[in-house]
Amino acid sequence: MFDVNNIRKDFPILSRTVNGKPLVYFDNAATSQTPNQVIDVIADYYRNYNANIHRGVHTLSQEATDAYEAARNTIKSHFNAAHAHEIIMTSGTTHSINIIASGYTQLLKKGDELIVSAMEHHSNIVPWQMLCERTGAILKVIPMNHSGVLEMDVFNDLLCEKTKLVFVNHVSNALGTLNPIEEIIRQAHAVDAKVLIDGAQAAPHIKADVQALDVDFYVTSAHKLCGPTGVGMLYGKENILNLLPPYQGGGEMIAEVRFEKTTYADLPHKFEAGTPNISGGIAFGAALDYMNGIGLEAIAAYEQELLDYGTDKLKAIEGVKIYGEAPQKTAVISFNVNEIHPYDIGSILDKLGIAVRTGHHCAQPIMDFYKIPGTVRASFSFYNTKEEIDMMIKALNRAIQMLK
Amino acid sequence: MSIQEIQEEIIEEFAMFEDWMQRYEYMIDLGKTLPLIAPEFKTDDNIIKGCQSKVWVHAELKETQLEFTADSDAIITKGIIAILIRTFSNQHPKDILDANTDFIDQIGLKEHLSPTRANGLVSMIKQIKMYAIAFQTQLN
Numbered sequence: 001m002f003d004v005n006n007i008r009k010d011f012p013i014l015s016r017t018v019n020g021k022p023l024v025y026f027d028n029a030a031t032s033q034t035p036n037q038v039i040d041v042i043a044d045y046y047r048n049y050n051a052n053i054h055r056g057v058h059t060l061s062q063e064a065t066d067a068y069e070a071a072r073n074t075i076k077s078h079f080n081a082a083h084a085h086e087i088i089m090t091s092g093t094t095h096s097i098n099i100i101a102s103g104y105t106q107l108l109k110k111g112d113e114l115i116v117s118a119m120e121h122h123s124n125i126v127p128w129q130m131l132c133e134r135t136g137a138i139l140k141v142i143p144m145n146h147s148g149v150l151e152m153d154v155f156n157d158l159l160c161e162k163t164k165l166v167f168v169n170h171v172s173n174a175l176g177t178l179n180p181i182e183e184i185i186r187q188a189h190a191v192d193a194k195v196l197i198d199g200a201q202a203a204p205h206i207k208a209d210v211q212a213l214d215v216d217f218y219v220t221s222a223h224k225l226c227g228p229t230g231v232g233m234l235y236g237k238e239n240i241l242n243l244l245p246p247y248q249g250g251g252e253m254i255a256e257v258r259f260e261k262t263t264y265a266d267l268p269h270k271f272e273a274g275t276p277n278i279s280g281g282i283a284f285g286a287a288l289d290y291m292n293g294i295g296l297e298a299i300a301a302y303e304q305e306l307l308d309y310g311t312d313k314l315k316a317i318e319g320v321k322i323y324g325e326a327p328q329k330t331a332v333i334s335f336n337v338n339e340i341h342p343y344d345i346g347s348i349l350d351k352l353g354i355a356v357r358t359g360h361h362c363a364q365p366i367m368d369f370y371k372i373p374g375t376v377r378a379s380f381s382f383y384n385t386k387e388e389i390d391m392m393i394k395a396l397n398r399a400i401q402m403l404k
Numbered sequence: 405m406s407i408q409e410i411q412e413e414i415i416e417e418f419a420m421f422e423d424w425m426q427r428y429e430y431m432i433d434l435g436k437t438l439p440l441i442a443p444e445f446k447t448d449d450n451i452i453k454g455c456q457s458k459v460w461v462h463a464e465l466k467e468t469q470l471e472f473t474a475d476s477d478a479i480i481t482k483g484i485i486a487i488l489i490r491t492f493s494n495q496h497p498k499d500i501l502d503a504n505t506d507f508i509d510q511i512g513l514k515e516h517l518s519p520t521r522a523n524g525l526v527s528m529i530k531q532i533k534m535y536a537i538a539f540q541t542q543l544n
Binding site (some may be wrong): 340341344351403 | 456458478479
């Protein structure tokens with residue numbers, strides 16, 4: 001039974017104050033808070049079995065390796081990958097995308113086409129632009145409409161035999177839109193293009209089944225789903241990952257090193273040069289266990305309630321305009337009030353203990369589309385409450401009063 | 405008035421306020437008194453990098469004194485730049501260069517600003533000093 005009051009007890013940070021006011025944390029799309037169950041796993045690692053992994057014969061190293069690989073298995077099961085070695089541990093979504101973008105340098109030729117959506121985070125735009133610069137490939141964009149929904153008929157027109165890669169986020173960070181990735185993957189595969197799905201915003205709310213989706217690459221970060229920062233994952237189909245060259249050279253990723261020629265390790269180690277974020281990786285597994293303990297379906301249902309409640313309350317305020325009103329979206333509300341700069345609102349909300357994000361949310365093309373400097377973004381998580389939304393509304397009214 | 409005297413005056417004004425709310429309200433009011441930049445200088449070149457909101461600053465030499473005008477698309481930011489311009493406008497470039505900006509801390513502005521905005525504040529001061537360097541060279 002989903003009980004938000006019990007859940008809140010797991011998150012020590014939620015009981016702190018900010019500027020003398022109780023913290024209301026509504027910046028979950030930027031990073032989620034961390035429950036004791038995950039914090040304890042990190043502390044336990046450093047207190048009891050901190051050691052480098054995959055090489056030591058001693059007990060600590062063995063324990064650390066086992067815990068790290070167990071986490072990989074947890075991630076594998078969560079996303080239903082066929083093999084644990086298809087899960088590459090990375091520093092986060094950005095790192096994951098860069099591994100693929102870098103790896104495709106030798107696989108593309110001039111005139112090949114890549115397709116991106118209009119509502120991507122800069123992390124899912126810039127690495128591909130750099131890939132285009134290296135290879136002469138061309139970047140095409142799936143446009144979106146004013147509700148923040150992708151124009152799928154245009155996507156269909158963009159696809160052709162020159163299309164090699166399609167990369168779209170599962171959920172938009174700035175708008176919350178849930179994209180029709182099943183259809184995108186199916187249509188892309190019909191022209192033999194590969195698909196990368198950026199799951200950074202989706203993973204805290206939706207359990208992606210990579211085999212059922214038949215997706216080629218799926219990437220996400222642990223810190224969006226109650227895990228620590230600096231760790232994430234890249235899922236890739238074994239046969240495609242094997243085609244790609246290593247991203248970085250170093251320890252861990254080698255089979256044999258000779259000055260004449262070095263041979264590379266097999267998956268997943270080929271892409272895991274250097275000592276990884278060991279405690280982070282272990283904690284990533286613990287975070288997934290924690291979320292699954294509550295149940296992602298229960299989480300999504302509760303967050304939908306918060307989204308509906310927050311949307312209604314905000315719309316009742318005169319002058320509020322919400323950006324991103326896709327029929328299917330996660331608990332993210334991007335908005336502005338009349339002509340007030342989002343930064344002014346965010347500054348005053350902060351003084352009242354309310355943490356929201358302001359600005360372009362690393363998605364400048366979306367702001368250009370709406371011709372606005374940015375938005376105020378409130379993003380809810382399963383540990384937030386309707387009472388907290390009421391507090392935000394009260395604070396917002398006060399800010400509007402001051403700024404009008 | 406010297407820069408030092410103006411800064412002391414501002415510190416005194418801000419000392420009257422009991423909480424951040426009154427300070428913010430005062431800053432919003434100060435923003436309304438900002439000598440606005442002429443439209444032809446409100447260009448992308450004159451935007452100060454490092455602020456989340458847009459801030460434009462322009463400087464002109466009037467005999468031996470620098471006169472600043474500015475604008476911002478955010479109201480609170482407008483108040484901050486108004487405080488800086490009140491301090492540094494109509495002063496000799498050398499005095500602007502020599503002035504320290506500790507008063508920002510003393511009026512509780514920096515501690516009440518988010519780190520990104522505090523960085524923006526640093527960028528604004530830097531830009532004002534850059535103008536002073538440029539015109540100081542011209543005067544020599």
